[in-house]
Amino acid sequence: AQSVTQPDIHITVSEGASLELRCNYSYGATPYLFWYVQSPGQGLQLLLKYFSGDTLVQGIKGFEAEFKRSQSSFNLRKPSVHWSDAAEYFCAVGAATGTYKYIFGTGTRLKVLA
Amino acid sequence: DAGVIQSPRHEVTEMGQEVTLRCKPISGHDYLFWYRQTMMRGLELLIYFNNNVPIDDSGMPEDRFSAKMPNASFSTLKIQPSEPRDSAVYFCASRGTSGRPAYSYNEQFFGPGTRLTVL
Numbered sequence: 001a002q003s004v005t006q007p008d009i010h011i012t013v014s015e016g017a018s019l020e021l022r023c024n025y026s027y028g029a030t031p032y033l034f035w036y037v038q039s040p041g042q043g044l045q046l047l048l049k050y051f052s053g054d055t056l057v058q059g060i061k062g063f064e065a066e067f068k069r070s071q072s073s074f075n076l077r078k079p080s081v082h083w084s085d086a087a088e089y090f091c092a093v094g095a096a097t098g099t100y101k102y103i104f105g106t107g108t109r110l111k112v113l114a
Numbered sequence: 115d116a117g118v119i120q121s122p123r124h125e126v127t128e129m130g131q132e133v134t135l136r137c138k139p140i141s142g143h144d145y146l147f148w149y150r151q152t153m154m155r156g157l158e159l160l161i162y163f164n165n166n167v168p169i170d171d172s173g174m175p176e177d178r179f180s181a182k183m184p185n186a187s188f189s190t191l192k193i194q195p196s197e198p199r200d201s202a203v204y205f206c207a208s209r210g211t212s213g214r215p216a217y218s219y220n221e222q223f224f225g226p227g228t229r230l231t232v233l
Contacts, residue, residue, distance in 0.1 A: 044205070044224040046221045046223075106156045
């Protein structure tokens with residue numbers, strides 16, 4: 001079955017600390033992978049996406065993610081977290097061809113301590 | 115571009131009433147998606163359209179839900195009659211494909227959502 005797993009429901013980090021949010025997927029076809037961020041009361045904003053090529057992708061707001069096919073993972077990282085990064089983060093997978101539906105993970109809520 | 119526009123932003127209604135949510139996609143986008151977000155179920159795709167035609171409505175929970183896209187710049191999601199369990203945030207998203215290389219995958223752009231509360 002196709003699925004996306006974000007094993008951490010909540011993560012708390014101190015401002016300035018590094019961050020890694022985990023995402024594992026199960027997908028029968030070649031996946032396209034995305035990370036979105038949702039601030040309170042807002043819609044989802046795309047942070048970065050992976051189609052092919054370099055497995056380390058850079059996104060907005062200083063975020064990056066690494067695609068590891070052997071581990072079926074697409075973890076999001078940031079070297080130094082800012083208080084404004086507090087939000088909910090969603091990993092999503094889409095098909096390379098055919099349907100354009102996304103499968104979303106359940107999200108990870110990030111809290112940043114001053 | 116103004117992005118995806120949804121209205122109303124908040125809706126409070128009583129059980130049994132009809133509710134209509136509205137969405138204006140980004141100009142030029144040919145895909146439109148309706149999602150529902152709840153604490154229990156996360157983000158669920160309800161239905162999506164391509165060139166105003168419904169392609170997949172397998173996520174629509176039941177016959178009380180219906181969606182239309184009469185033209186490229188407007189879509190509605192209607193719940194009739196509404197029930198308390200329909201309380202959620204409903205998002206609309208759009209995606210464009212025209213003019214892109216075949217290997218490119220255009221992301222979905224989300225609206226701010228409509229928070230629906232059914233009493």
